[in-house]
Amino acid sequence: MTGSPRRNAIAGYAFLAPFLAFYFVFLIYPFCLGMWMSLHDWEIVGDYRQYIGLSNYAELWEDPYFWEALRNNLRFAAMTAPLATLLGLALALALNKPLRLYGALRAIFFASSIFSVTVVTLVWSMVLNPDRGLIANGMRAVGLEPIAFLAEKAWAMPALVVTTLWWGAGFPMALFLAGLQQIPPEVYEAARLDNASRWTVLRHITLPALARTTLLVVVLQTIMHLQVFGQPLLMTRGGPSNSTRPLVQLIYETGFRDWRVGYASATSMVLFGLMFFVALLQLRLSRQEGT
């Protein structure tokens, strides 16, 4: 659309101004401030702040809590992202039929995604409760000793993973369903004329056609689960013995319990770097695939 350049410039920036105001004040500025804070010994109490260069990052390097949290983050994401992707793919493949019944089933599997993290954790804390939980009731009914899932080191992280899968599997399912619907039906027609088996069709047509979607889902899931916070905070408080405390919880506690916001900001920057790295990886991979 045309117009005089001057008028266009005025109009363009006038339309953008309201959004850009919020964007700069509440996203760009805090991001830069966070970087700046990470170079300081900066405490909320008494406005104490002193420039200390990269000392916070050096301290992080030596901090066993940081490494523990980072390891927890990676473990959680490494379990949750692939499992959510597989579960979403399996559900999408099984439920990709135009019949009403399948639509209802899709709606059920998706429904848990709309709950808030507090609802999900409340429900699952109860389900996993060793005294009166749903699973404990079931285990007792068949003569087994109930397990204190959230209090045992071996079980706590897997329990958070299962909770998260129940909460989040609807997203990958929806993405895979959208991907499946983009495969032209003629391809399947041709395969049927060739009498290809169901397995052959899945391996040679459906799965290759979903490659892009799969990449997208894995990356989105990884980035999302690296940000995990509510589940451990509300279900295990990061325990038992710090085995489920992720970086965001560490940032939260360092900042708002210990009041060391400079150190917390440095941790934030590491988390940001981690997520940025995953996103860059996706960009590289999708470029390679596109050519």
Next chain:
Amino acid sequence: MTRTFGDRLILALLIGAAFVWMMPMLWVLALSLKPNAMLVSSTRGIVPWPHTLENFATLLRVSLTPRWLLNSVVVAFGMTALTLVLSSLAGYAFARIDFPGRRAVFLLVLAGLMVPEQAIFVPLHTMFASWDLHNTYFSLIAPRLAAPMGVFLMTQFFKAIPSELEEAAQLDNASRLKIFWSVMLPLSRPALTTLGIFTFLFAWNDFLWPVVTATQPEMYTLSVGLGSLQGNFAMSEGLGFLMASAVFASAPMLVLYVVFQRYIVQGITMTSGK
């Protein structure tokens, strides 16, 4: 469509899986409808019998739940309305107005997609603390208006609208704002609906930032308030009450979901850049 044995088997498995999937919610619903005294001895069964609404009555009477509900409503509607206004205005500029620096500014805004709230909630907290604005509706809403996703969606949508529609209006010497308001906005109802529902869902379920900025119980949202109940109430005393709070917090979302299911699923596919 022919049904083979394999199809039937898969369907049976799916129905079984769907039932297992729903079990936690059904069980919680059943618990919320049972008398607390009874739950002390047993939490078995998903048939709520004998049942009572006492837990819900308690919830509304003794806790701050009505206030939290009000806060969630204000925050969710406020955030949704403002996001729609800001995103559609900015999206229109990016998609339809040829101004110098457009590409650069657009790239700058896209870069914001890479910055998650998890990386900036500490400096945001510091900013609001220095302005003395924590525990306000402004602090609950404003940081969310900076998210570029809505702008990105609206830009994509406006780009796809044929330019003839706009040119006709331009010949009539209508102003940009008039074209935007009376030509483009009516056309973008589907995109606005999707973005609106999505923002609303997000706002309602938001947890990290509200937990950071709302420290006075009167300013908790439903999600934060429910989290605080979880910590405060010993499970043995008010199990039914606690379960009622979970049901209470999720009921509005379930209704929204049933009504707008199509848009919600569409929104998820759209936000993933497809």
